[in-house]
Amino acid sequence: MGVTGDRFRHEALGVVFQVREDRLSVLLWQRAFPPFADAWALPGGRLLSAERLGTSASRHLAAKVDIPEIAHLEQLETRSDPVRDPRERVLATAYLALVTVGAQPRLPADTAWHPVDALPACAFDHQSIIGSARERLRAKLSYTNIGFALAPETFTIAQLRDLYAAALGHEVSATNLQRILTRREVIEPTSGLSRPTSAGGRPAALYRFVSCSLVVTNPFAAFRPRE
Amino acid sequence: MGVTGDRFRHEALGVVFQVREDRLSVLLWQRAFPPFADAWALPGGRLLSAERLGTSASRHLAAKVDIPEIAHLEQLETRSDPVRDPRERVLATAYLALVTVGAQPRLPADTAWHPVDALPACAFDHQSIIGSARERLRAKLSYTNIGFALAPETFTIAQLRDLYAAALGHEVSATNLQRILTRREVIEPTSGLSRPTSAGGRPAALYRFVSCSLVVTNPFAAFRPRE
DNA sequence: ACAGGTTTTCAACTATCGGTAGATAACTAC
DNA sequence: GTAGTTATCTACCGATAGTTGAAAACCTGT
Structure with a gap:
């Protein structure tokens, strides 16, 4: 004192x-x-x-x-x-x-x-x-949408996959990533399409993050009853 | 400088x-x-x-x-x-x-x-x-075993359910809690049984926490392939 | 001893989540 | 066209976890 x-x-x-x-x-x-x-x-x-x-x-x-x-x-x-x-x-x-x-x-x-x-x-x-x-x-x-801070304004799923793979340190499946983040309403498709690369291939849809502020999207819901 | x-x-x-x-x-x-x-x-x-x-x-x-x-x-x-x-x-x-x-x-x-x-x-x-x-x-x-720091040495599932319910702020199912924490190897049964209460009822098995230091038991496994 | 009440425990059902694989779509280059 | 390439979608499936109800194990009172 x-x-x-x-x-x-x-x-x-x-x-x-x-x-x-x-x-x-x-x-x-x-x-x-x-x-x-x-x-x-x-x-x-x-x-x-x-x-x-x-x-x-x-x-x-x-x-x-x-x-x-x-x-x-x-x-x-x-x-x-x-x-x-x-x-x-x-x-x-x-x-x-x-x-x-x-x-x-x-x-x-x-x-x-x-x-x-x-x-x-x-x-x-x-x-x-x-x-x-x-x-x-x-x-x-x-478990959050924090990817918005690493990704550009709009991006293809393949780009996002590479980004997540780099940040997470392991391989990531584009199919899975697209389905999960869409279902969680973390990302959404825009109307745009990417230019196909010179090597050919189907043009990819462009996505964007729904929110650019941090949102917890996958709450550890354990032990919570389904009301 | x-x-x-x-x-x-x-x-x-x-x-x-x-x-x-x-x-x-x-x-x-x-x-x-x-x-x-x-x-x-x-x-x-x-x-x-x-x-x-x-x-x-x-x-x-x-x-x-x-x-x-x-x-x-x-x-x-x-x-x-x-x-x-x-x-x-x-x-x-x-x-x-x-x-x-x-x-x-x-x-x-x-x-x-x-x-x-x-x-x-x-x-x-x-x-x-x-x-x-x-x-x-x-x-x-x-997503961790942090309950060990709130619970007594040994306890019944009903006691643990009340403890989780108080800390989480919502109801918790004893059935679910027992199955999940056992499967994650967070808790394990001891050989002991609780004294039945004066009101009767089947005596409950006594459990303990497997570890008393913090362990992450439910990693956010999203996007990780199953090798 | 047995009926009725109470608490615990377990097994079965189910929905959802997320990883996997393969088919299909849409493009380029030749 | 045809082959090659990339993207997308659907179907499958196992694991996780919430729900339900039955069975087990105890008490008390008659």
């Missing part, structure tokens, strides 16, 4: 995912100075005095990395290991950020995309944070 | 749930002084300089409320609204804590259990945090 409590630095980190060339990739920048010189780190930075964590994450991403295309941002978890930063104690709240496939944001010279299954040496606890973010993304792909 | 960053107070809060008299209840203490005098608040307190958030939550719960019976503790989310505390800015990381049914921890005079569907006026953003915690608990009950 009345004791002066300790105060802590706090940072917001962004795990920015984008599917690039059929591989789930994360945005990292390469540190020039110790600690962890030459290692790769998640974008982020200090929380300011009047700022919420979510806006801080947005600000650091938008300013340092020029990404206005972030289609989804959600809080992941807060890391509090006292020695996660060897210089001084810094709490870090990680956010999951998703960028639409095909977007090509300009990047600073020290910044690059890395496929998540071929990560370089990472600074601090960032590799483990990326692991948590992957888990979250995989889970939400299967 | 090199700018002196701001530092913040940080607190850990515990949303402690227990099923009491067939109602999901949360532990709250009544504030004596402003701000929010007389309103009810979640237990918790300051993060210390060498402490992780999880241990801070445990410490505050164990010290202030005498609960060594916390069977499960997990991080929920971090609240960062700059004015969530009118005195000064305090970041708060909330934890979900579960107490076994039947445990009767000694409580300080200002502390009491409140059914979550009849909450009193709450201080700060605590009511909304309790809402988040309920959501998390409900979701995890349906």
Whole structure:
């Protein structure tokens, strides 16, 4: 009671995912100075005095990395290991950020995309944070409409299949994907058709996501009676 | 670069749930002084300089409320609204804590259990945090074995049904519950039988949870091929 | 001991979900 | 046309989970 409590630095980190060339990739920048010189780190930075964590994450991403295309941002978890930063104690709240496939944001010279299954040496606890973010993304792909934040405005089922396969890390059946997402009313057909490729083949119908804000579509309905 | 960053107070809060008299209840203490005098608040307190958030939550719960019976503790989310505390800015990381049914921890005079569907006026953003915690608990009950942290060592299916019904907020069929949790290998029968009640009736088999650490038992398997 | 009441347990029925396979449709190139 | 290619659809089927009702195992009162 009345004791002066300790105060802590706090940072917001962004795990920015984008599917690039059929591989789930994360945005990292390469540190020039110790600690962890030459290692790769998640974008982020200090929380300011009047700022919420979510806006801080947005600000650091938008300013340092020029990404206005972030289609989804959600809080992941807060890391509090006292020695996660060897210089001084810094709490870090990680956010999951998703960028639409095909977007090509300009990047600073020290910044690059890395496929998540071929990560370089990472600074601090960032590799483990990326692991948590992957888990979250995989889970939400299967019970929410979060795919809207990875997919373009309109897309064919084949494109969506490749996107889900990259993000989930295993093969996905186009037939199944189309039926399930349509039944859940996550996606709907538009009137458009895709240009057939030069190799021929039937033109594909173009779909879109029904909603562009997060909706839980497959509630774990266990133990609930059918009224 | 090199700018002196701001530092913040940080607190850990515990949303402690227990099923009491067939109602999901949360532990709250009544504030004596402003701000929010007389309103009810979640237990918790300051993060210390060498402490992780999880241990801070445990410490505050164990010290202030005498609960060594916390069977499960997990991080929920971090609240960062700059004015969530009118005195000064305090970041708060909330934890979900579960107490076994039947445990009767000694409580300080200002502390009491409140059914979550009849909450009193709450201080700060605590009511909304309790809402988040309920959501998390409900979701995890349906796809993990988290019930182990609410149930006693051994129990009958009827007891477990009442427990799930209280935590989920809707009726639950004992038949269904028994079949599903057994098939998922979440619970298993012991050799014991319950004493029949004075009213008569067949004695019930006693079950136990197979594991007392969190296991995901119903992965959202959507889109995964059957190898 | 037996009837009637109570609680538990189990088996059968059913709907839905989602993975699979194969047929059919719609296009290109030759 | 014919062959090749891609997309789409239907039918099948197993697993999951909600529902129902019967049978089992206990009590009490007569």
